[in-house]
Amino acid sequence: MDQTTFISLIQKYQSGEASSQEKALLEEYLLRMEAKEPTPASLPAAGNRVWERLQQQLHPPVQKVHILRRATSWWVAAGIALLLAAGTAYWLLTPAKQLPEPVTRSAPQDAAPAGNKALLTLADGTVINLDEPQNNPLPLQGNVQVSRSDSGMLTYKVAAAGSNAPLSYNTLTTPRGGQYKIILADGSAVWLNAASSLRYPAAFTSSVRQVEVTGEAYFEVAKKPEQPFIVTVQGVNMQVLGTSFNVNAYEKQQGVITTLVEGRLKVTAPTAAVILKPGQQSVAGTGNIKVQTVDPEQAIAWKHGLFVFNNASLQEVMEQLSRWYDVDIIYNTTSNVTFEGEIQRNLSLSQVLKHLEQKDVKFKLNEKTLTVTQ
Template sequence: MDHQTFSTLLDRYLRGDLSREEAARLMDSLHDEDMRRQWESAVGGLLENKAMHGLSDPARMDAVRRSIMAGKAPARQTQPILKRLIRYAAAAAVLLSATLTTVYLFRQASQNRQQAAIPVHAGALIPGGDKAILTLADGSRITLDTAGNGAIASQGNVQVIKLNSGQLAYNTDASGKGGGISYNTLSTPKGGQFRIILPDGSNVWLNAASSLRFPTAFSGKTREVQLNGEAYFEVAKNPAMPFTVKVNEMAVQVLGTHFNVMAYKDENSIQTTLLEGAVNIQHGAQAMLLKPGQQARLSAAGKMTLNDRVDVEEVTAWKNGYFHFNHESLEGVMRQIGRWYDAEVTYEGDIPAREFGGKIERSSSVTEVMKILELSKVRYRIEGKKIVITP
């Protein structure tokens, strides 16, 4: 069975919409290792939801899981396996929806249905893409998503080039024209992202609603850029010229490394997460040296703390094209959705506190995302470019 057919059948199975013959065919997929892992994910998630089925004993849950995956009913169960599994699957569908995992697993199978079902009032909200504005030293602005490839600006002896891949690069002009160092600013709107190769060869991915100010050429004893919002850095190594990212009064100092800085003004803290190499975080008299897999958090009150159990996949998910939530609050989820779909998010009345987990592709429609939240009892309405969360 190919993966598209399997995903379609499993999607319908979780909704209790399969014939006996189709269900038997799906059961045969347990012999395929990749497809079995998807089964494990669905069944495992169900069994961990105690409120749904009351199986609080870990040994009992494990026995049920192993029995299902072995294709037979658990001990002391008298119902036929097909009916029993349909009950598990129906409950699993609710759980998977609540954790946003359904779209991640079954997006390809449901994409056409979702596109056909998008209501007219949601048409103003579309997934983000490669959008940015480059502000040159003289104040002129270039809209990069509509600019053609090739040289798009010249500043002194530096040419600004838009590559075929869509990213921005800076090259020294061989003509030898003079000129001092000037500063440019790359800005992404809500619903935008962009990648740039800095003059020293460092790669920077800029997330939505962010800006990066940098010189057109690095000189002297340090390389310094200024960030607002969020960016992922892969810094070119140059021990003689350390690289510094300034965020308000905080500085991230590196020689050559991979790290992510999240510094949105509407978030509770500035988060610097290290993936490779080493970075030194400084804020006033406070300093912190990070190792790979660690994260420094600077609170609004100016206190710096260390998180050494960070999920780096979650932190860099935006760069890789998807949302990744792990015990994220509804407000945190909606902040990310608002930035990516260029939506204003408002709340009416008292909204119950809740947490979400799972993955969903950022290319999904806003309706697709919000319908998943709706299955977890999140009520909402879309008014043009506004998403209103209601009790």
């Protein structure tokens, strides 16, 4: 998020015009600034502390890498007031020793972060590149009107009464270095991470709403108890009535990871089934399903524009960077270093690598190949 956007969010927050999503994003940034401070006894004291912390963000000393936790909502109001008075903003970058250099100053060998890029494959096989200019309207899919926005969202809307016509499937595919959001014909919203795909009916005309996923996707399912929603990925089914959850099924990881944010979710593998509660995560492998309690915000941090590393191995971190920046990874090290913290996903690759190099690993980027050394 750039400075202009951030200040605009602050102003909308104060005027009461911010959406619930914008409020959540702004509060998350401001709450983290004082994550480890106790709640102050008075407003003036708090204002002084927030000001001191803001100055540290603008002129930061060397500090220990850590993961920030949420603080009391008290700091939001004080932080907003001070940021508006100062006419500036800060960027959340952890781990970090200094504020990042602007993208325009990046080294010649660099890679930009992912953007809104996707291919739409229609039922007749027509492929539409959604990141190209919108010269023509998208064709009708039966009785469904399809539209796209400049902000990277595809919307399906039923234009007339349904019929008994057979299901007509479309597929939305994001490349490495791409992401996209889609509103399905039933009102359900799906966010696709990089190198992922979603196959779905243009309209849900059968007794169930069923879609297929590869890679990673976050779902906010419209409630229709009479028409269950089923997500299928690698032989694992997730059945819901109305809920929010994340599915991670990239090829190089072990099993299908499903994290429930709210609602109830039934996960069914070939030989086992479990019902998840909010805050639980299942890992469906060959023949079994393991369930554990997690912080769901970490699982969906990608949707909010963050990399979050929680004791992540070098290989796990590099897999995320490979997908997001569309680079291939070569390892010239056997380092077992792990990473803790979070970094914004809107930075250039060189900026991200600068932070990771604090862990005694080095990187060299040559066109689309990133080599990791010690």
